[in-house]
Amino acid sequence: MHAEITSSFRSIPDMFRHRVEESGGSEAFRYPVDGGWRSLTWAQTRERVRAIALGLHSLGVTSQQRCGILSSTRMDWILADMGILCAGGATTTIYPTTTPEDCTYIISDSGTVIVFAEDDDQVAKLRSQRDSLPELTRVITFDGTSDGDWVLRLEELEERGRALADEQPELFEELIGKVDTEDLATLIYTSGTTGRPKGVRLVHANWLYEAEAIKALGDDLLTPDDVQYLWLPLSHVFGKVLQMGQIRLGFPTAVDGRVDKIVDNLAQVRPTFVAGAPRIFEKVYNKVVMQAKEGGELKYRIFRWACEVGIRASRMRREGQQPGALLRLQCAVADRLVFSKLRERFGGRLRYFISGSAALAPDIAEFFQVAGVPIMEGYGLTETSAATFVNRPEDYRLGTVGKPLPGTEVRIAEDGEVLVRGGGVLRGYHGLPEETAAVLDPDGWLHTGDIGELEDGFLRITDRKKDLIKTSGGKYVAPQTVEGKLKALCPYVSNVVVHGEKRPYCTALITLDEEAITAWAQHNGLAALTYEQLTRHAKVHELVGTSVDELNAGLARHETIKKFAILPRDLTIESDEITPSLKIKRRVVERNHGEVLDEMYPNTVQAL
Structure with missing residues (x-):
């Protein structure tokens, strides 16, 4: 039994106000602009958050009313989220890869009235579904085009907020004071590996607990002197909790959600910790x-x-x-x-990485x-x-x-x-x-x-x-353990799905890391082949097969991979085979590639 963790704050906005009071002139955030980095202090962050919060208030946002964010990870995401909370609203998070139909489901199911959309492409998703979204009153875009009516740019919203602040200087603090511990703060729809996404209700007390628990770990994990590099999807709960730790402790965070920039940014930002999947x-x-x-x-x-x-x-x-x-x-x-x-x-300054959202080999x-x-x-x-x-x-x-x-x-x-x-x-x-x-x-x-x-x-x-495999012989296999071992043994593998439920033995669907296998091909006389051609080549199958044999040597007999197939493409979010947090949707993968699996079980009937 652990001692109870309590917070002296009533809400996330209350905790944010305290951080600004303590660290106003210190760097809070760093974000990319024109090839370089621009910083915001905590006091400057408050000014922008106030403008967004009062802008939302002017559009009629009331206590716990849902406002969505449909965007990749960027500075504007964080400002919009904090603005929503300081206005008294609650944030509905929506992955930027979400289809227009699923956007409609989440917005309708949650009762979301305003959505922050990253650019014209995201706005177009909402516009195409407008007839199905009668409760959606406004769209605020970060980089997109304003139509002066239904779609406003973030700058226009902030202008409204600043005008209201001039008229009512005390209003921002009044709104913060009304937000209570048990008020809804975040509605996160699980991307789920099965079924319709469900909206998880997280209140301010949940996030205050997380912030205080992180602080209670002491300097052993995080300190105010740390520097975080944040690229994780903020639509996902993992990215969100890192925000809470930052507000409680006050360390600066460099924000850039572009995955292809991670290695370059590490050298530029020189963080002390980074979280990832x-x-x-x-x-x-x-x-x-x-x-x-x-x-x-x-x-x-x-x-x-x-x-x-x-x-x-x-x-x-x-x-x-x-x-x-x-x-x-x-x-x-x-x-x-x-x-x-x-x-x-x-x-050169990294103390450690933090890994979550799926199993690490x-x-x-x-x-x-x-x-x-x-x-x-x-x-x-x-x-x-x-x-x-x-x-x-x-x-x-x-x-x-x-x-x-x-x-x-x-x-x-x-x-x-x-x-x-x-x-x-x-x-x-x-x-x-x-x-x-x-x-x-x-x-x-x-x-x-x-x-x-x-x-x-x-x-x-x-x-x-629900992922444990029971073979037709009655033996249980933990697929993630086997998959993790293979990925560690073979640097050319991208994803692995071990299959064997009600089957006489285990098989595996394997995808290749395009960058790694292409580099290998250039050094092995196969540079002229496309990625898809490489997945079918005998030398590549031999290469992967060597690692599968090495894997099998360390497994119990019922866990071994008797046969494997290399798929012609990697698993993707678009094909619904992995979630935006990179978890594999096993049932979808098995359904999409059912014929390939069946071919690995000739002359056998799947047990019922």
């Missing part, structure tokens, strides 16, 4: 391995040697032993030759730990306001998602399901009392749907309850 770390790892291979045989041998030395020392330390003098010397040489250069590419976690930039893996759901468990630099166990945040309780049900209770747990699904009752029991325990076990207070997630 496992897919990002897999891609970085794959790139590092590929570059070592491309450097020639000697460079690759040095890289492999450095990894082996580092892993040997790391495993000794985890077992409570200290490396001897020779191993310490080898580690110092390995660091100088290989790992120090990698850290420089990350800006232990082998990849171990590589980053050896490289001197450990990944603090954490765990949480949209339904728990994100952060629920996290590893900490001084309290860390590889392969786990860490210990609970202060104030959060955990227990493991008889069937292995992880149950969570605490300040971050949702107030319910919007308009869905039966679905709420199915996951939230009368004692306040949230049934997460994940299978896990506790080791000395550290939680190890073994799989999703």
